[in-house]
Amino acid sequence: MENKINAAAEFLKNNDDFYILIHQSPDGDAVGSSHALWHALRSMGKRARILCSDPIPDRFDFITKDYTDEEFEPKAIMTVDVAEKSLLGEKLSQYADRVDFCIDHHVSNKAYAKDTLLHADAAAACEVVFELFNAMEIPMTRAIATCLYTGIATDTGCFRFSNTTADTHIAAAVLVSYRINHAAINRRMFEIKSKERIALESYLATNIEYECDDKIAIVPITFGVQKKFNMKDEDFDGLSSIALQAESVEVGITIKQKTEDRYKISFRSSNNVDVSKICAVFGGGGHVKAGGCTLVGTYDEVREKLVSAAKEAL
């Protein structure tokens, strides 16, 4: 780890004209870590560019407003928060086999880059970048602190999840001391919803189906539901936590219809059930507490398969 921090520091110091690649469907950690690196490289007098296959969502405006894109050919290519090269997406696939350095925190990292700083105990890529900047004595600024705080807060559910460690809180202590507007960041990341989203979440919460003495909760997002709310496909993302709200629930299953007979499944566990094992049965994967898979069939067939697999796991 120590050496890799040094390797990362040398990589940043000894190169110029960086491309910083992040994963498709960028989240707070991808956006925060890449923009923190961009600020740091600029302060070192270097050129850098952030690239993503998807547009960065508007809710990260408070981060992206400080960024200026300039066009140049890369002399050094790095990724941050990208566990495997397929996550770079279609538009960045041309760079997938040319990554010089990767900074990441996913235990599942596929070591696709020429060199990698992987800190699997870190709650977020931003926590790794925070350590790296400390080691390099990069002057902390309010802009960098805002980027890093956002990534750490979003990847930990605002310090709620079990990935939050003492080191995570120490990083947060330093970052909030730079007088960032953390309450506003958290409101934006965790509280604010569109009126349509409020209506959708309320509808889904009202229509949760329970099985097995309420230990299993199923949230159906069929074409019927999707038509009823008439929103974009991605507006139906991030709904998996709804299933776990009731105290009794140990396994939450969110079933999202993708085509007439294809369903994207998201599993969540509140307790001891390892949902990655259930997902593996259906060709999917994930972590102990969160996993996913895809099933083909009618809704009723799919639902029955999922419920009986969950029952068995309980």
Next chain:
Amino acid sequence: MENKINAAAEFLKNNDDFYILIHQSPDGDAVGSSHALWHALRSMGKRARILCSDPIPDRFDFITKDYTDEEFEPKAIMTVDVAEKSLLGEKLSQYADRVDFCIDHHVSNKAYAKDTLLHADAAAACEVVFELFNAMEIPMTRAIATCLYTGIATDTGCFRFSNTTADTHIAAAVLVSYRINHAAINRRMFEIKSKERIALESYLATNIEYECDDKIAIVPITFGVQKKFNMKDEDFDGLSSIALQAESVEVGITIKQKTEDRYKISFRSSNNVDVSKICAVFGGGGHVKAGGCTLVGTYDEVREKLVSAAKEAL
């Protein structure tokens, strides 16, 4: 501040047979801080008893399970997290004028005790107690860390609110390093809901009324709504944040009917409006971001008064 830490330390060291009084409707900070003090006093070989006018809610079982109540007459009476003596409630009113020492973090503390350790910058009474224990070199245990973490997490909305400082995160860093089950605590404090509560919140979110270009949101909890859900009076508490979910909302107003013509009002501000000023107009009070008052009239009269006061404040 330093001296008062010493005064608090001396108070704990030089006395025995403590009554630790907390406020009615006890929350995570009241429960956590009192139980942390109880553990510490026990480790010092002293007797202590926690008293509250209301029963401590079941969701704090993971804290109260370690507590043993024993009956004795007090030789020293202290309060923790109690800003004014009226908050002790009916059952503890006999002690209200006999409080020897108060530990608190409310800027509004009325200095009703013979001596007070007040740290108004602390996010929670538990943060003050954490500092006190450090100064006293009280050995930290997992039980104490669990108590203190719970109070800090609940009073900051899990580190979301603006009262969270670098010191708050440093305390959390130390506390989670004692291998407490913070993810389980946070699930219990912030995620778990009864099925009835899920249905109620969904109903209220679906029926939010918007005024003034969606800058004002009104959540009505009339007798009609209360009858529809047939829950206990306190089950309709803690719903004020629902009004602020939509991005555009700057002032959230929750109107809870108490009698035929009396309404308890809860104001929330997401931005710059100081709702304590609006509440003061109606004889209530509070902070910049959260306040309350009581109004008499028909629902429509009350609603109109509130909306026009909010419009004026915008």
